[in-house]
Amino acid sequence: MTTWPTASVLGAELLKVRKRWMPYVLFLVMLVGAAIQIWLAGYASWQGDDPEFQINALRTFTLPWSLAPLLDSGQFWGAILVGILAASTVATEHTWGTVRQALIRGQPRSQYLTAKLLGIIVIAAVSLLLALGVGVAFSVAATAAANLPITLDIPTGDGPSVLGMALMVLRSGYGIVPYGLLAFCLAVVGRSTTLGVAGIIVFMFAESIVLAILGGIGGLAADARAFSIGHNVVALLAVNRIGGFADYNAFAPRDRPPASELPDPGVAALVLALYCLAFLAIAFWVFQRRDVHA
């Protein structure tokens, strides 16, 4: 049974993470990514001559369209960066030997891991939301620079409501969780930052390639994608498409099939939840039974 960490335990966890350079570097990477997407893939591309490119570019940098590509890229790269943060946060405690210091003070092992997870979640959520906020600010600035109206409305009807935008953010964030937990699980099991970081990067790119190949083969192979994390994440993100349009420039290297080819979002959310539970169960089971040496 997990003993939930107290506020002071969580505070100590956040203090440890805050004093490291890693979260700040990862946050900076997110900001740079948002800037490139809005200004380069959006605003600069829009100034080209090809009308088809212009449509894609316009939906990349102007509000409210820009929310979908920001959240699409944010989910993919956010998952990698959160994976790096999770792996590093967990495994360096083994490298430094500080995990022993925590356990000999009577902190239950389940509480130790739970505190780690909550710390990672808080830091990741704050960083990603800040990066999204900066991305939206870039979008407003770029829209203004293009002399276009700054509005949440779209020509085919109402744009997303505030609640709708919150749900978009939640769907994107939820798409990050299984990858973060995979890195967390790898780092706990392997006691290695390298394993967690390399594992999550290799997994995400390999998964994208395999899913593209399976989609190309079609038939049963294409149906098998429904068991993957990536395909279900895409199903969730498809709900984020404003007006149903998927033609925008995002930096997530994956297919954006029509919503009709994707699993039901509810089922997708359930599949992702099962992956999350599996990764958590493995991490807690291994850590609970492990001999912790010097």
Next chain:
Amino acid sequence: MPGATTDVVLRTVGLSKRYGRLLALSDLNLEVRRGQVYGFLGPNGAGKTTTIALTLGLIAPSRGHVEMFGLDTRAHLAEALRRAGAVLESPSFYPLLSGRDNLRVWAALSGGVSEKRLDEVIDLVGLQARGRDKVRTYSLGMKQRLGLAAALMHDPELLVLDEPTNGLDPAGMREFRQLIRGLGQMGKTVFVSSHLLGEVEQMCDHVGIVKQGSLLTQGSVEMMLRRSEALEMRVTDPDVAVQVLAALDWVRGVKREGDCLTVEAPRERAAELSRALAEHQIYLFELRPRDSSLEEFFLEVTGDNVANR
């Protein structure tokens, strides 16, 4: 007997640990009572660190169990550990945090410790001038001191120390010994592992000796020093003298090296010993007490004195 149970602060019951084919610890039965400063002695690789890791729940026993404050740690580990403090061999800290922030992190896990108490323990271990510096700038000796501060800050009833003077300079070792003796006088129970016999002799009132994963003996230091008492002598007929002395029921052992005999017997019985020899027409050239020390006893118990000769 509830009274007896609570008087025993730390007990291991048939504790064993196996790593594959290697039996690191075999059927260890230790008992540390309230207020004792207990030295856990053994050569390197004897199983001292394994015992401490098992005691603190860092590793799981292959057999047996640990009781702390009368609580079976298989079911009440967290509860027991909150009443204990420990300094592990080469203690680990967050290098990017200051010494004080490291203590704050550990304090949160111990249920919270006031800033005033942090000041006290930082002063106690002599780190007041460096408490705000990052730990990555600390020497090994300073880390040991910080480890002790972390172990003491929640005022534990039991202190478990694994080779705590590693990395300390002679002055630091002396201060540390005084500190441990002071804790013992304050009624704290201290369980300290070491391979430094002189250090343990000066610090501890009880000792357990472990070798190759097995407990060879345990008891008070005073008793062990008495057991290591011996008389050294040179006599007219060593061959017969060995037989005469070995026949005395209060002589624990007789060793011969050339014409010199070492008789394991209480010093106060030297006159009786002389008389017994004289009755067999054996006379003394020389008789002197051998210095009794924990080291002598340790070498005798572990058999290393024979091996070394």
